[in-house]
Amino acid sequence: MPNRTLRRRRPDAARTLAHEVLRAVTGEGAYANLELGHRLATAGLDARDAAFVTELVSGTCRLQGTYDRIIEDASGRRAADLQPALLDVLRLGAHQLLSTRVPPRAAVAATVELAGSVVGERVVGLTNAVLRRVGERDLAGWVARLSRDEDAVGALATRTHHPRWIAEAFVDLLGDEAEAALAANNVPPVTTLVVRPGLAEVAALGGEPTPFSPFGARRAGHPGDLDAVRAGRAGVQDEGSQLVAWALTRPDAPAAPWLDLCAGPGGKSALLAGLAIGQGQRLLAAELQEHRARLVAQGLRAYAADPLAPAVVCADGTRPAWREGAFGRVLADVPCTGLGALRRRPESRWRRRPEDVAALVPLQRRLLATALASAAPGGVVAYVTCSPHRRETAEVVDAVLAGTTRPVTRLRAADALPGVPDCAVGDDVQLWPHRHGTDAMFLALLRVG
Secondary structure: OOOOOOOOOOOOHHHHHHHHHHHHHHHHOOOHHHHHHHHHHHHOOOHHHHHHHHHHHHHHHHOHHHHHHHHHHHHOOOHHHOOHHHHHHHHHHHHHHHHOOOOHHHHHHHHHHHHHHHOOHHHHHHHHHHHHHHOOOOHHHHHHHHOOOOOHHHHHHHHHOOOHHHHHHHHHHHHHHHHHHHHHOOOOOOOEEEEOOOOOOHHHHOOEEOOOOOOEEEOOOOHHHOHHHHOOOEEEOOHHHHHHHHHHOOOOOOOOOEEEOOOOOOHHHHHHHHHHHHOOOOEEEEEOOHHHHHHHHHHOHHHOOOOOOOEEEEOOOOOOOOOOOOEEEEEEEOOOOOHHHOOOOOOHHHHOOHHHHHHHHHHHHHHHHHHHHHEEEEEEEEEEEOOOOHHHOHHHHHHHHHHOOOOEEEOOHHHHOOOOOOOEEOOEEEOOHHHHOOOOOEEEEEEEO
């Protein structure tokens, strides 16, 4: 008989695109939300397929570590020993089988087609066999199997789909409440919008006004559909970020310019700029990286015609390009691990490592020291992180205050956010997704003597 070449049906466009995005995330270090937005903008998919791609990528990234352990169990191989492109195929298949309503037979068949197309026919049999093993249990059954020999913290980490070190940090902060906080990281947030003060009203955003910030609204749909967003009179910003920026403006401070020390990508700068103008002051937004400084300037463009229009400089916050004591209010929103934004950055929990915390702490301390030195006598400094990790938050503030020669008073930050319940941690503020529906933002307010 003549040889016959098996002609496999071409995989559907949505799964192919999801695999391409996932490869960029896992292989090239791309951010899932940014890569998704870029690829979907030119893919020409209808709304249903675009939503499916988003679910495949975001969901797979969120549970990646769990899926890798399941794949290892089902295949008898270490995930690191599998070809990276094949591993991403299997991750997408596991997500469809265990966390979506795609019928199991369809999930296996479509993923096998994808494997044959993007990796090669040689892996089709392996893909089929592994996914059939994966489909023998539901997700709860796999979690029970994976956690059967783990201690309490390990089981919590497995149950909530986090690395152990993150679960340990949350238990340290919250005790028994840690499970609710970790579970909240697995619920994608509704897009939150924010007005630029003086340029737009919250009513122009549509949606539901945010419960605590007077500047925001939660609204489903694409932000670019709104005229205010396209014109720069509004933008996208989590309510927690709105609150910590707003809090800086609440205590009394000297009449002097304001400084955003680490401004990129510019969301907090845009909010502060309008609030500064409202108080007759001008904001200086400083950013180390040129491409991020351009993003800041883009976000501030709607204020360009104002006599007190904010200025943007490309500058190293640890080597200030301004004189000491020049600013009435200073925001130090320092680089951090981003553990407070795991709802919106699903890949971060598996990308970050404990050593990243240790590497960032010295920079965080130097930036806070600069912020204090930049404040005028009586000025107010906000130290902010999008991380609840103790080493990045209160311990940084404690260490810097212990080493400063200027008199500094730690204000009760919750007094600047009187409508936000259960946010005070000593003198500082810690927001949480499960309590406040925001990112887990940390805030310390300091007054320089």
